Amino acid sequence: MVENRPFAQFMAYLTLVLGVIVVAFPVYLAIMASTFDAATIINGNMPLIPGDQAAENYTRTLFYGGKQAREPVAMMMVNSMVMAMGIAIGKIIISILSAFAVVYFKFPFRKTAFWIIFITLMLPVEVRIYPTYKIVADLGLLDTYTGLIMPLIASATGTLLFRQFFMTIPDELLEASKIDGAGAFRFFKDTLLPLSITTIAALFVIQFIYGWNQYLWPLLITTKSSMQTIVIGIKKMITTTDALTEWQIAMTTAVLAMVPPVLVVIFMQRLFVKGLVETEK
């Protein structure tokens, strides 16, 4: 700030504190709900301080199935984890390889290949769901991790990000490594990969969150409850008619579903911001 105005300072704090409260309140309420029994929540007078049912709720949610033949949530979290890791790692591998090819080699149809990949940036999975569903079904990949992961790693963001980064690496590094007699593989492993670590980590953070939070795709292709991800699972819990909804279990699940991606954002904030800003360019 240019001038020192105590009142402006005060207003800044006030606005930010209010902002944080509004942002945090829904989650606070969910955490509180996960510490009460069903009856306390249903009667509509849930206290705003924690109850004593937390242990019971979390154990039941995580390890036991529910009334409507629900899978234990721990199982769903495993599915979500496999899917998120698969998408993040898969995308990093295929996109770093293709960016390496596009930037460092001259080969026929290089420009065409780049454009074929680039155009996929434009179309989210939502607009081509049924045909994609049909292909995955024809390949026999319904209810498999491969079917959950593969269609979602077909995207250009990673390739563009790595391409952009490789372009900033001085040509002299390649020339030097050529003079030292290193082949393509050595150059990739000893020069490019170590330099790309932060970019890889940033992309990993973004893609992990993206994968964990997927909704429409897993909703379509998982029919077995043992393959459900946690984000789908929670929707199934509140979809039944009101009287049957076990709100304390649903809110416990909501809290559990938020923990991994939120922790990633908080503890890898620098990488998260870097990834977010750079993949959007």
Add this chain to the structure above:
Amino acid sequence: MEKRAHISGWTLPLLLILPQMAITVIFFYWPASQAIWQSFLREDAFGLASEFVGFENYVSLFEQPEYYRAMVTTAIFSSLVAFFSLSCALLLATQADKNIRGGHAFKTLLIWPYAVAPAIAGVLWIFMFHPTLGTLARPIRAAGIDWNPMLNGTHAMILLVLSATWKHISYNFLFFLAGLQAIPRSVIEAGAIDGAGPMRRFWTIIFPLLSPTTFFLLVVTVVYVFFETFGIIDAVTGGGPAGQTTTLVYKVYADGRLGGDLGGSAAQSVILMVIVIALTAIQFRYVERKVQY
């Protein structure tokens, strides 16, 4: 941009690019072309035979009042979310940009909702505003308003706008903050020396300089509302009550899955593809321009 130095050989690069090509063609180009092809076909009730019907699916789509209603719903939904999430984020970002203690902590406390899945965000908000047990619904009902997002379309839309905005503020906040920090202090100080107060400086210096960021965020937010809010809608309202919160994307899903009208659903997908491509093209033209100056 081109590299000066290259590695020779071209079987290796083709092998390196093969995995991405294969996945892109199988899961992207093939289904996208299928969607276009299907939009010209009509399947019989049993899905056994299909015949080529030309633009009939498109024509019948534009004869449906529901389709126009979905368009209007999408337009209202996206403009409300864009307005609220951009203005709240800008307000918070300008405050966090002031030189105050704990600025960084505020940043952390404001950005994490980005990591919450849209469907989970929807669940959190429906719990708060549930007509019988919601903590915040009780005061509303006590004030004499018959609050019920399950039955009242306007209430359902309000709930959707709130949850979609809540989730997206963090994203816009982050980009606004980065945009604000990129504005040179000297420009603002020069304004102050010329006697402009904080408000005047904001509207005549900061806001115009932020306009590229604002425009970029506007496009991103609209794309977000179009596609990513699917999870929120499905969790909170399921497109209801009586189809009053069915957006274009939700209609693609509902018509194809619940209605079994694959041709009509494919035609809608194609229209959406055109919209997304247009939005992306706008965004890239903007990025190009930014790169140039």
